[in-house]
Amino acid sequence: MRVLQLIDSLQVGGAERTAVNYANLLSVEIEKSFLCATRLEGALKLALSEDVEYLFLNKKRTLDFKALKKLNDFIKNHKINVIHAHSTSYFFATLLKLINRKIIVIWHDHNGNRLFSNKSHNSVLKSCSYFFNKIITVNEDLKLWSEQNTLTKEIYCLPNFSVLKGEEKQVTNLKGNIGNRIVCLANLRHPKNHIFLLEAFFKATEFMENWSLHLIGKNFNDAYSNELNKFIDSHNLQDKVFVYGQKQDVNYILNQSDIGVLTSSSEGLPLTLLEYGLAKLPIVATNVGDCNKVITNKREGQLINSQNVDAFSKALLLYINDSELRKQHGESVYKNVKINFSADNAITQLISIYKS
Template sequence: MRVLQLIDSLNAGGAERVAVNYASVLASRLEGSYLCATREEGLLMESISKDVGYLFLNKRKTIDLAAIKRLNTFLKQNNIDVIHAHATSFFLATLIKILNPNLVLVWHDHYGNSEFLESRPRYVLKKCSKWFNHIITVNAKLESWAIANLSTASVTYLPNFAQVDSNEPQTILKGVFGKRIVCLANLRPQKDHLNLLKAFQLVLKKHADWTLHLVGKDFQDHYASRIKGYISKNNLKQSAFIYGSCSDIHHVLNQSDIGVLASQSEGLPVSLLEYGLSKLPVVATDVGDCHKVISTEEEGLLVEPKHSEALAQAITAYIENAELRNVAAENLNAKVLSEFSETGVIDALITIYNSNKP
């Protein structure tokens, strides 16, 4: 079997990491594993296995005939059986499926605003879903939504998994060793960095030597400007730092002491699993499927979204109790290794591919 992972970009986001992880792991499990970035390359180029066949389309518009032709030619030249389209790449995948009716099309829904599904645009997606052979979702809410709203008979919730990268260390975090809080999240409104900064201000009142490190793509937009403005206005430039995207995530996390997510909405965040693999104690908001990763206080602390006081209290609890955070870090690491492992997810994924073959 030959499978192509289709993704719009290779920026360091959750869906992008999953696509790259799948392509790299499947290279040793299938006859052929391929990856296509449709619109933009990025940092995750460094993480693609050398055994993965790669194509960059440089797609410039919604219906780009030249890009469609290049992708279609690539599929035929490599005898690809399955196209696994991630997130918004479903539209291009549908056009390809129309041209190749025997191709198996699996769509992977990574929608991050799963707390606000009632306002999700669905018209085009529903039309395209008639062509999907199978839908994979990253949490149970998205699975239920797909069953109720889309036209695909087969839908499966498949949890994300994370891998420890082996990229060359290059990012050096600022601040005092042993007193660093890290947030691994692209600068998007749903990640609610502003709520995290408000909570961090409360933490600083008692623990002024701790620092906050924001790692994730800076889109240079209004939301990013608000974050930078808040840091400047509240005199946090010596305590809160923005790094942009980093390719050496494992190295970044090894320099950190507490992992945090302040999101208003999530699927199942890959960064949460990466914290667990790196043995970090975690404070996160109780959104999406975070509760499936952190199901007890012995595995981490969950708080309400948009509640800076609760977030600050949880972070402070870990700062003031090293034993508490060490126990949580060990337990979360064991949970991630046992329940969100690469082997279990990939076995289930291959079963999905095989069950949809003509």
């Protein structure tokens, strides 16, 4: 079996990390593993295993026939028989299927926000789905959505998993006081709802000292990030909230942190929570998507309604004021992630889907 992971870019994000993880892990399980970034490269290129053969297309437009020919030639030359297309790369995979009907195309949906989108927004996806052999989703809600809104018959749910590398370069030294750091791993964009987090953190500052909040994720320097900067300035949080941008040394960052948070308004199954779990961090997160599969009870973390700033602030204070509780809940969520979201289980299931 020779499988190519197809992804738009290698910028740091959940779908991108999943594509890289699959490519790396499959490289020791199947005949040959490949990864193709169609539009942009990025920091995750450095995370690719030497055993994964890599192709960058530098696609310039939606209908880039030069890039399409380049990929089709690559597939033929390397006798690739499965294309695993992640997120929006499904359109390019469909074009490929039209000129190479022998390949198997599998689309992987990571977008929890799709549940709230209208039919017209997904009209192209529905048309393309006629050419998908199978669909994989990251949670059961997305699986149900695909069953009701696509033309693909074989649809599977495969939960995410995460891999934290201990041998990464230790570059990012977090500011603030040791033992008093809250971390949020999420690119600065709307579904991650950072303004909610800032509001909750600000409410908590009235009852705490020396704690700081650390935002790790790509900064697009747009209206969204400007809104966050204005909030930080207007509430005098410059010495308590720190924005770092995109970082690679995630394991090192989490080892310097004491509480993990995520305030998304929509999710699939966020890799961020799995990474917090592997780092044994107690978690406060909004109850969206499949976050409740990672935090299954109040011994593994705190799940809060995505509209309730006061409740989120109180949940932060619960951990801030009880170091022993932080330790206990961190251990509990670690056990859940290790048992139910292991890389070995995910790869075994994935290969089974490829072969089915």
